[in-house]
Amino acid sequence: MLLFLEELFDTVSRFMEAGGDVLWFIAAALILMWTMILERLWFFSWSYPKQARLMVARWDSRKDTTSWKAHRIREAWISQMKVKLQSGLLVIKTIVTICPMIGLLGTVTGMVGVFEVMALSGTGNARLMAAGITQATIPTMAGMVAALSGLFVSSRLEYSANVHAQELADHMPHH
Numbered sequence: 001m002l003l004f005l006e007e008l009f010d011t012v013s014r015f016m017e018a019g020g021d022v023l024w025f026i027a028a029a030l031i032l033m034w035t036m037i038l039e040r041l042w043f044f045s046w047s048y049p050k051q052a053r054l055m056v057a058r059w060d061s062r063k064d065t066t067s068w069k070a071h072r073i074r075e076a077w078i079s080q081m082k083v084k085l086q087s088g089l090l091v092i093k094t095i096v097t098i099c100p101m102i103g104l105l106g107t108v109t110g111m112v113g114v115f116e117v118m119a120l121s122g123t124g125n126a127r128l129m130a131a132g133i134t135q136a137t138i139p140t141m142a143g144m145v146a147a148l149s150g151l152f153v154s155s156r157l158e159y160s161a162n163v164h165a166q167e168l169a170d171h172m173p174h175h
Helices: 002-019 022-061 068-086 089-121 126-171
Strands: none
Touching: 002 022, 002 126, 022 068, 022 089, 022 126, 068 126, 089 126
C-alpha cells in the first residue's frame, strides 16, 4: 500500500510539474468544488431529512393551516428551506465555469514559453519547444476534466434541491 501511495504521489508530482503553476490553481478549485459537493450530498442525505421532518411536524401541529397568515407562514418556511437546499450551488456552478478558463490561462502561459524558446533558439529545436507545448495542453485538459466532473454533479444537485423543495411543499398541505 505504501509503495502504491509513493508511486501515486510521484506520478501526480510529475504531472503537476509538466503542467506548470496553473495546475495548482486548477487543483485548488477542484478541491474546493468537490468539498462543497460532498457537503451538499451530506446535507441532502442527513441534515435535510431531519429538518424537513421537523418542519412538517411543526406545520401539522398548528391549529390554523387555512388562514391567509398560515399560508404566508408556510410559504416563508418553504422559502427558507429552499435557501438551505440551494446554498452553495451557485458557487459550485461558478467554479465549474471558471475551471476551463483557468485551463486556458495555462495554455497561454505554455505558449508564451514556446515563443520564448523559439525566440532564443529558433524554430529548429523541437525538444525545447515540447516542454512549452506540454505546459500548454495539460492545463487545458485538466481544466476541462475538472469542469466536466463538477458539471454533472452540480446539475444533479440542483435538480435534487428543486425536487426536495417541491416534496416539502407537498407534505405541508394548506387546506
